[in-house]
Amino acid sequence: xxxxxxxxxxxxxxxxxxxxxxxxxxxxxxxxxxxxxxxxxxxxxxxxxxxxxxxxxxxxxxxxxxxxxxxxxxxxxxxxxxxxxxxxxxxxxxxxxxxxxxxxxxxxxxxxxxxxxxxxxxxxxxxxxxxxxxxxxxxxxxxxxxxxxxxxxxxxxxxxxxxxxxxxxxxxxxxxxxxxxxxxxxxxxxxxxxxxxxxxxxxxxxxxxxxxxxxxxxxxxxxxxxxxxxxxxxxxxxxxxxxxxxxxxxxxxxxxxxxxxxxxxxxxxxxxxxxxxxxxxxxxxxxxxxxxxxxxxxxxxxxxxxxxxxxxxxxxxxxxxxxxxxxxxxxxxxxxxxxxxxxxxxxxxxxxxxxxxxxxxxxxxxxxxxxxxxxxxxxxxxxxxxxxxxxxxxxxxxxxxxxxxxxxxxxxxxxxxxxxxxxxxxxxxxxxxxxxxxxxxxxxxxxxxxxxxxxxxxxxxxxxxx
Ligand SMILES: [Zn+2]
Numbered sequence: 001x002x003x004x005x006x007x008x009x010x011x012x013x014x015x016x017x018x019x020x021x022x023x024x025x026x027x028x029x030x031x032x033x034x035x036x037x038x039x040x041x042x043x044x045x046x047x048x049x050x051x052x053x054x055x056x057x058x059x060x061x062x063x064x065x066x067x068x069x070x071x072x073x074x075x076x077x078x079x080x081x082x083x084x085x086x087x088x089x090x091x092x093x094x095x096x097x098x099x100x101x102x103x104x105x106x107x108x109x110x111x112x113x114x115x116x117x118x119x120x121x122x123x124x125x126x127x128x129x130x131x132x133x134x135x136x137x138x139x140x141x142x143x144x145x146x147x148x149x150x151x152x153x154x155x156x157x158x159x160x161x162x163x164x165x166x167x168x169x170x171x172x173x174x175x176x177x178x179x180x181x182x183x184x185x186x187x188x189x190x191x192x193x194x195x196x197x198x199x200x201x202x203x204x205x206x207x208x209x210x211x212x213x214x215x216x217x218x219x220x221x222x223x224x225x226x227x228x229x230x231x232x233x234x235x236x237x238x239x240x241x242x243x244x245x246x247x248x249x250x251x252x253x254x255x256x257x258x259x260x261x262x263x264x265x266x267x268x269x270x271x272x273x274x275x276x277x278x279x280x281x282x283x284x285x286x287x288x289x290x291x292x293x294x295x296x297x298x299x300x301x302x303x304x305x306x307x308x309x310x311x312x313x314x315x316x317x318x319x320x321x322x323x324x325x326x327x328x329x330x331x332x333x334x335x336x337x338x339x340x341x342x343x344x345x346x347x348x349x350x351x352x353x354x355x356x357x358x359x360x361x362x363x364x365x366x367x368x369x370x371x372x373x374x375x376x377x378x379x380x381x382x383x384x385x386x387x388x389x390x391x392x393x394x395x396x397x398x399x400x401x402x403x404x405x406x407x408x409x410x411x412x413x414x415x416x417x418x419x420x421x422x423x424x425x426x427x428x429x430x431x432x433x434x435x436x437x438x439x440x441x442x443x444x445x446x447x448x449x450x451x452x453x454x455x456x457x458x459x460x461x462x463x464x465x466x
Contacts, residue, residue, distance in 0.1 A: 003208070062167035085139065103347075160199070184423065223407070242362030361399060370408070
């Protein structure tokens with residue numbers, strides 16, 4: 001057996017790990033590289049294998065684009081075998097890939113109009129919405145905790161990852177030359193106690209563990225603090241008659257905030273102010289959430305389903321669809337809450353709301369997700385910066401800015417340490433999906449706690465022979 005990372009090797013995007021068993025070749029995920037446009041475009045455009053001939057199956061951990069976003073390209077290049085994933089992931093991926101196809105089309109249009117030096121640079125979008133629709137025919141839904149055949153000599157099973165709805169860790173049972181080995185792949189490892197979804201399942205004994213390491217050197221705020229913090233922001237802003245603007249990722253974070261606001265409203269801990277979800281993508285994703293109660297945790301059943309209560313629909317929440325409805329929010333007086341994408345404020349309707357509301361000191365901008373370097377979101381949460389550029393104009397940051405980082409969907413360093421120490425049988429551990437600065441300290445801790453385990457931190461295309 002060989003394992004070759006084609007992405008997410010000493011970086012956090014582009015997850016795609018090949019497992020070779022005899023003549024069979026399987027991909028664990030096939031995600032987009034994100035980050036600087038010019039660098040990501042080169043990495044995204046090329047496969048180091050022939051998708052039509054070389055790959056026998058894809059096993060997909062979850063619907064985030066950095067794990068699933070190159071599947072339409074795989075299909076466009078002739079791949080016609082199965083992509084196995086959970087049922088919820090299959091439905092989510094359909095919505096997310098369509099959106100991704102749209103973004104690639106628009107991005108290319110803008111690039112060719114404003115940035116390209118010559119027509120030669122305009123090679124067409126990476127893939128289109130139509131490519132995203134076409135590739136759905138190869139997706140195969142699977143139940144959690146259920147072994148399925150991947151190809152000759154390889155079976156697989158999904159277990160709960162506790163990261164986003166439908167997310168799974170993958171266990172491969174690999175039989176080669178009469179010998180059976182188990183490979184565990186974390187995908188993105190989640191956390192205990194996140195709203196809506198179940199906690200991560202323990203990993204059964206595996207011989208080889210491919211483990212993410214995003215936060216190998218960082219601790220998160222306790223998730224239990226998030227809802228109190230959210231309440232405080234809503235109550236204080238409402239007292240001032242202001243608007244709470246929440247830039248939120250459409251997948252998972254938006255639904256978690258709606259869920260927490262619903263719980264707070266049921267307990268009458270927040271005032272009855274309107275909550276606008278101003279993102280067509282988030283609305284579509286929320287529909288998928290409603291179709292997959294099999295992924296919900298016990299609290300969700302006790303708080304909502306057992307009372308025939310829909311967690312995502314209640315008297316205060318309104319999903320805006322048209323651009324006119326979105327624009328009308330500008331004239332709607334506070335107190336209100338507006339949630340819109342994109343999460344890092346680089347695109348989407350949130351930019352319009354920020355432009356209209358950032359200079360009003362009654363308002364609050366509530367950041368609930370990671371803001372990468374060089375994004376508008378990062379400049380907004382940076383206390384050193386007092387004015388920001390939105391649509392080419394400078395605006396004073398007069399609104400209050402609050403950052404709640406407790407909602408992170410990723411395991412932190414303690415969670416990762418506990419996960420590895422609780423997993424039995426590991427002989428080799430391959431660290432992926434992390435920058436070196438978070439991977440190295442994680443590796444050092446494993447070395448101390450797991451005597452004799454061989455640790456790898458491969459570069460892209462580096463072959464690990466098992
Ligand atoms: Zn993820």
